[in-house]
Amino acid sequence: MSVRARQVLEKVEAVAGYSTYIELIRPLIEGKQVVATGMRREVERTGRAIEIASAGTSCALVCSGDPGIYAMAGLVLEICRRRNIRVQLERRGQERHVPGTLAVEIVPGIPALAAGAALLGAPLMHDFASISLSDLLTPWELIEKRLEASAAADFVIVIYNPKSRRRQDRLERACRIIGRHRPGSTPAGVVTAAGRPRQSVLLTTLDQLPRAPVDMQTTVFVGNSQTWAWHGLLVTPRGYAGKYDLQK
Numbered sequence: 001m002s003v004r005a006r007q008v009l010e011k012v013e014a015v016a017g018y019s020t021y022i023e024l025i026r027p028l029i030e031g032k033q034v035v036a037t038g039m040r041r042e043v044e045r046t047g048r049a050i051e052i053a054s055a056g057t058s059c060a061l062v063c064s065g066d067p068g069i070y071a072m073a074g075l076v077l078e079i080c081r082r083r084n085i086r087v088q089l090e091r092r093g094q095e096r097h098v099p100g101t102l103a104v105e106i107v108p109g110i111p112a113l114a115a116g117a118a119l120l121g122a123p124l125m126h127d128f129a130s131i132s133l134s135d136l137l138t139p140w141e142l143i144e145k146r147l148e149a150s151a152a153a154d155f156v157i158v159i160y161n162p163k164s165r166r167r168q169d170r171l172e173r174a175c176r177i178i179g180r181h182r183p184g185s186t187p188a189g190v191v192t193a194a195g196r197p198r199q200s201v202l203l204t205t206l207d208q209l210p211r212a213p214v215d216m217q218t219t220v221f222v223g224n225s226q227t228w229a230w231h232g233l234l235v236t237p238r239g240y241a242g243k244y245d246l247q248k
Helices: 003-011 018-026 042-052 073-082 112-120 140-152 170-179
Strands: 014-018 035-039 059-060 087-091 101-103 128-132 156-160 189-191 200-203 218-222 228-230 233-236
Touching: 003 059, 014 018, 014 042, 018 035, 018 156, 035 042, 042 059, 042 101, 073 101, 112 156, 112 189, 112 200, 112 218, 128 140, 140 156, 140 170, 156 170, 170 218, 189 233
Parallel strands: 014 035, 014 059, 087 101, 128 156
Antiparallel strands: 156 218, 189 200, 189 218, 228 233
């Protein structure tokens, strides 16, 4: 958690979020008004947070990772637009609040792709694509197209939401698509619950990836044609060795 996120949680009067995340920060929000909802009730809790803030009570809407990456920042702004609520983003150097607007600060966080990459070594040193396998909001046909295009373009591929109770075979299907464009020996990494008590890190290969233990807290990294594994590390070189002598 960033210093700014802690500062906001200490300062606000109300907190809204997914019940699992609320429990993770419970020691930081004692005595505050709390709105907690379950899975797939994002619109409900976001709308409630906006209502609380619009009524004059400062409210933090919490999520995991970074709020702008597969999280809640976009939904806040989308709901405000639909409800015709003018938003003023809190930015450094901004002089004063404009009357008639809802002040919104988007606090950057540490996304799973960054936390996971740090635990693996340096797999994202070159261009990469991030793709979620969840088809709750995105048609699976479109997800397949994005996997195909990313694999063909030799991007390192970061996969979010690789498996759920309802979607048991999606990672295997994704690996088949990627495997059309790179060998089964391509290095891959699996990070679950990065930065949390049950954190686990596994180095594997593309052909073994479908059998790796994954869940909705897992982030999967599939290397490109240049990625290498070395002494427990996963690294995608930036290209320095082709331009400089790294042995001097």
